[in-house]
Each structure stands twice: as structure tokens, then as C-alpha cells.
Amino acid sequence: MNGEVLAGRYRLLTLLGHGGAGEVWQAEDEVLARPVAVKLLRRLDGDLMDATERFRTEAQSAARLLHPNVVATYDVGTADGQVFLVMELVNGPDLAKLLRSGGLPPVQQVADIAVQGARALDAAHAAGIVHRDVKPGNLLLAPNGTLKITDFGIAQAVGLDGATGPVLLGTAAYVSPEQVRGERATPASDWYSLGCVLYELLAGEPPFVGENFEAVLRQHLEATPVPIVVRRPEVSAGLGELVTRLLAKAPGARPASAAEVIRYLNQPTAEAGTRVLTILPLAEAQPASIEPDAGELVPGLRPDAEEDQPRHKRGFPFAKAILAVAVVLAGVVIAALLKEGVGDSTAQAHDVPTPSVASKATATVKPKPTPTPTPTPTPTPKPTKKPKTTPAPSARISQLRTLAALLRAQDGRGAKVARAAAKDVDDAAVALDEGDEEEAGNKFADAKRRLIDAQREHRWQATPQIVVLFNTLSRTMPHSNDNDE
Numbered sequence: 481m482n483g484e485v486l487a488g489r490y491r492l493l494t495l496l497g498h499g500g501a502g503e504v505w506q507a508e509d510e511v512l513a514r515p516v517a518v519k520l521l522r523r524l525d526g527d528l529m530d531a532t533e534r535f536r537t538e539a540q541s542a543a544r545l546l547h548p549n550v551v552a553t554y555d556v557g558t559a560d561g562q563v564f565l566v567m568e569l570v571n572g573p574d575l576a577k578l579l580r581s582g583g584l585p586p587v588q589q590v591a592d593i594a595v596q597g598a599r600a601l602d603a604a605h606a607a608g609i610v611h612r613d614v615k616p617g618n619l620l621l622a623p624n625g626t627l628k629i630t631d632f633g634i635a636q637a638v639g640l641d642g643a644t645g646p647v648l649l650g651t652a653a654y655v656s657p658e659q660v661r662g663e664r665a666t667p668a669s670d671w672y673s674l675g676c677v678l679y680e681l682l683a684g685e686p687p688f689v690g691e692n693f694e695a696v697l698r699q700h701l702e703a704t705p706v707p708i709v710v711r712r713p714e715v716s717a718g719l720g721e722l723v724t725r726l727l728a729k730a731p732g733a734r735p736a737s738a739a740e741v742i743r744y745l746n747q748p749t750a751e752a753g754t755r756v757l758t759i760l761p762l763a764e765a766q767p768a769s770i771e772p773d774a775g776e777l778v779p780g781l782r783p784d785a786e787e788d789q790p791r792h793k794r795g796f797p798f799a800k801a802i803l804a805v806a807v808v809l810a811g812v813v814i815a816a817l818l819k820e821g822v823g824d825s826t827a828q829a830h831d832v833p834t835p836s837v838a839s840k841a842t843a844t845v846k847p848k849p850t851p852t853p854t855p856t857p858t859p860t861p862k863p864t865k866k867p868k869t870t871p872a873p874s875a876r877i878s879q880l881r882t883l884a885a886l887l888r889a890q891d892g893r894g895a896k897v898a899r900a901a902a903k904d905v906d907d908a909a910v911a912l913d914e915g916d917e918e919e920a921g922n923k924f925a926d927a928k929r930r931l932i933d934a935q936r937e938h939r940w941q942a943t944p945q946i947v948v949l950f951n952t953l954s955r956t957m958p959h960s961n962d963n964d965e
Contacts, residue, residue: 485510486559490518490566497574506569509554516554517569519631520562539565541609542632549600551620551630570628575616575681583684587712590681591719591745593619596627597674598738604632605667612665614673615654616680652693653686657729660697668731675726675734682719683711687727701729706889707882718747873912876956880909880924883949894940901927908957917958924957 485491486507494506502521509516539556546552555566575593578585585593597619604611611618611632620628654676656669679687687705690696705727709720722744728734735741887902904927911919928950934940942950 481505486518486564487557490516490555490564492518507566509566515569517551517567519565519567521565541607544607545603545609545632547600547603549596549627549629550603550632551628553632567630568628570620570622570630572620572622575619575621575677578621579616579681579684584712585681587682587715587719589625590678591716592625593621593627593681594674594678594719594722594741594745595738597629597677598735598741600627600629601667601670601674602738604629605670610665610667611670611673612659613651613654614670614677615651616677619677652696653680653688655697655700656731657700658731660700666731668734668736671726671734671736672728672731675723678719678723678726679705679708682708682715682723704885706885710886711889716745716747718745721747873915876953877909877912879949879953880905880912883946883953884909886943886946886949890943894934897930897934897940901930904930912958921958924953928954 481492482494483491489509489511491508491510492505493508496504496506496517498504502519505518505520507516507518508514536556539553543553551570552568553565554568557564557566573581597614601611601614609632611629613631614629618629618631620630622628654673656665656672659665659669676686688696688699688703690699707720708723709715709717722735722741725733725735725744735744884902884905887898887905890898904923908920908923908927911917911923931940931942935942
């Protein structure tokens with residue numbers, strides 16, 4: 481087909497790629513002497529005249545979209561029983577090729593793609609056009625960084641606008657829940673698909689993957705994706721929240737304009753530790769601030785720990801670590817207060833060093849009267865923060881479900897063990913929800929023991945997020961059958 485001239489005007493030069501709807505060629509417009517892209521669509525069923533007219537109507541709608549982030553449509557016609565579309569030539573890869581060749585793009589570039597894609601959808605929806613097939617292969621990136629969306633309206637024109645049929649074979653990863661249910665695509669469907677694309681650009685895979693496209697479609701209807709900041713911790717809070725909102729199951733809960741997208745992205749950037757706490761509700765600060773050892777599921781439970789060692793001795797170094805961290809944190813806070821000059825700096829300068837630097841003699845003379853009035857501070861520790869810091873059952877249920885999702889998201893070596901542990905964690909959440917604290921503790925302990933054994937045998941490895949969650953839950957779960965403290 482190389483060198484063939486369509487409609488006496490467009491000479492085909494180089495095959496650029498195959499799309500779901502047909503082939504894309506670089507061509508020369510011999511009348512206007514300019515390079516163009518020509519899409520040869522797959523042969524249409526039924527009456528050719530009717531199909532051509534139907535497609536021409538769609539192409540005319542797309543041609544009305546004059547926007548920097550939309551590939552311009554120039555012409556439409558037929559040649560040898562095949563419909564072709566003539567478009568602006570973009571000298572750059574689509575996002576699917578970019579992911580294959582260049583790996584994950586920087587987070588800031590993904591945020592820029594989000595804004596440009598949102599502006600393109602705004603323009604299309606304002607013109608009454610729903611794309612219906614937003615996916616990485618339909619988003620092109622020009623050398624100057626401009627994103628351009630192509631193939632507006634083509635899905636419907638070639639009969640791919642349903643919940644079944646060829647469109648889902650190639651694009652099941654990006655189809656909205658309402659399309660899966662057989663409902664007609666709406667602007668909200670395009671926003672959902674954009675959320676799937678952004679998730680893939682950040683994580684390296686779409687939010688839902690499965691053995692076949694039916695499994696993927698079921699997840700679009702029922703499953704909650706692993707939060708993107710878990711998959712890629714450096715993602716800003718605003719971008720992470722944007723992706724989560726775009727993937728909402730209810731169409732009305734999704735952002736629906738470029739202005740909303742920009743508002744999410746302009747949220748202040750949270751630090752990595754804060755982001756972990758947002759994903760894991762009511763997580764304590766201590767576990768998040770302790771760096772887990774590479775080979776440990778829970779600090780203090782090393783794979784090479786001797787089985788006959790008493791439990792309280794094993795836990796002692798960890799308790800000291802917590803105490804050390806608390807002391808360091810207190811020092812940091814006091815230093816910060818002194819640096820900022822909070823309160824009376826002279827008074828504080830004498831107050832803080834006195835207990836640590838003053839001799840015991842001085843300490844006994846002054847504080848001696850204070851212990852008498854201070855029976856009040858003593859009761860304050862007595863109600864111990866432990867019962868108060870224990871999250872409510874609903875918070876722990878949420879943490880357990882997040883942990884189960886993290887375990888299920890693991891693939892490769894150890895995925896089978898992780899899935900089995902995820903089931904135990906889910907069972908613990910159900911038991912806690914039903915008020916059976918003992919069963920919840922036992923199920924959680926089963927999951928932990930299963931994973932520790934697998935890690936000891938080098939069949940599974942924990943991620944930092946999983947370690948943080950196990951540490952947090954180990955302190956707040958009911959007494960489990962592997963814990964005698």
C-alpha cells in the first residue's frame with residue numbers, strides 16, 4: 481500500500497501503527513503539499529453508503545473541535561470500499577508507546593498531561609462530543625510537550641459504542657462502570673477513562689488488571705483500586721486525590737472540568753509521612769517514623785530470630801527504639817520552639833536545660849514541693865493513652881481492608897501467599913465489624929504468622945507500606961493468639 485494515492489490526493493508513505501479501528505499512515509497531501517496522517521478504518525458492516533454517511537457526520541463533528549489539545553480533522557472519504565480519515569500529523573509517540581519505551585514519566589509531567597487532557601475534554605464536551613475511547617493509544621505527545629487527543633467520535637461511528645463488542649477487547653482497562661453496565665457513554669465516562677490513563681502513567685499499569693477482560697470489567701464495577709500514592713509514594717497529595725476522584729464508580733462524583741482538575745493539582749504538597757497517614761486512617765505516628773529493616777515484616781520479628789527466645793526479650797529492643805524516637809521527637813519539637821522564639825525565650829532557655837543539666841541536689845531542692853501538688857500529673861498518665869489511641873472499630877476495619885488491598889496488589893514471587901494472607905485480613909475485618917474481637921485478633925495473627933513464615937523462607941517480601949500497616953494494627957488489634965503481651 482506504500483505509495484498508493486487515495487482519492488487522487490493523499491499519497492501513503494509510512495505505516496505508523498495499528499489502532500483498534502484501523503491503520504494509521506503518514507501521508508502527503510499532494511494538493512496542499514503538507515504532511516498529514518491518514519487513518520484507514522476497518523471495513524464497515526452493512527450498507528457502505530449508509531456507513532460512510534454515518535462516519536462523515538461524526539468526522540464533521542470532530543472537525544469542529546479546533547483546540548490545541550485536539551488532533552485536527554481535515555478530510556474524510558472512501559477508497560476501494562474503505563473509509564479513511566485525514567488528520568493533523570503529530571510527530572510524537574502516543575502514551576502507550578511512551579510507556580513501553582521510556583518507562584514511567586515524571587510525576588510533574590503526568591500532572592501536566594492531566595491538565596492538557598482535561599482541557600481537551602472540556603472543549604469536546606462543550607461541543608456536544610463524547611470521546612468514548614480515551615486510552616493511552618489515543619493520546620499523542622508532540623516533541624514540544626503538547627498533548628493531543630485523537631479519534632473523537634470514531635468509536636460510535638464504527639459501531640464500537642456499547643458495553644460489548646471489539647472496543648472492550650482493546651480498551652477494557654479504561655472503560656467506565658456505566659459502559660460496562662450497557663449504558664450509553666457520557667462526558668463523565670471520558671473523565672473516568674482519563675483517570676485510568678493517569679493511574680497507568682503513574683503506576684505502570686491500569687488500576688484494574690485481570691486474567692481476561694471479563695475479570696477486568698467486573699473490577700470496574702466492584703473493586704476499589706489501590707491508592708496511587710501507595711503504588712508511587714512521591715505522587716503529590718493533590719494528584720493522588722484527583723486520580724481517586726476520577727475513578728469514582730458514581731458518574732456524578734467525578735471531576736467534570738479542567739478547572740476542577742487544576743484545583744486538585746494546586747492543593748499543597750504533603751510530605752511522604754503525611755501521605756501515608758492519609759491512606760491509613762488514624763495510623764499512629766510512631767510506626768510511620770520508624771524505618772523497617774529490609775528483611776523484617778514487623779521490627780523485632782526478624783526472620784533469623786530464634787524460636788526459643790522469650791517473647792518479651794524479642795520485643796524489648798523495639799520498645800527501646802520507640803522510646804528513643806519519642807525522645808528525639810521531643811528534642812526536635814523543643815528545638816523548633818526555641819528557634820522560632822515561641823513564648824518567653826529567656827524563661828524557656830532556663831526551664832529546658834535545668835532538668836537535664838542541673839545537679840541532682842538542685843533538682844531535689846526545687847522539685848520536692850512540686851511532687852506534692854503533682855499527684856494530678858500522675859493520674860493523667862494513669863488513664864494511659866493506650867486505650868485512647870486505639871482507633872475505633874470502623875477505623876481499624878478500614879486499615880485492615882487497606883492492608884488486604886495492598887497484599888492483593890502484590891504480584892510475582894509470593895503473590896499466592898500474599899493473597900492467602902489478604903483473605904485472613906479480610907476475615908479479621910469482618911469479625912471486627914461483627915463485634916467478635918477475639919476472632920478478629922486470631923485472624924490477624926494468622927495472616928501475620930503466614931507472612932512471617934513465608935518471609936523467613938524467602939518466599940515473600942514485605943513492602944514498607946505493608947510493614948507500616950502491620951506495625952500500626954499490631955498495637956491496636958484485640959489480643960491475638962500469637963501475642964502474650
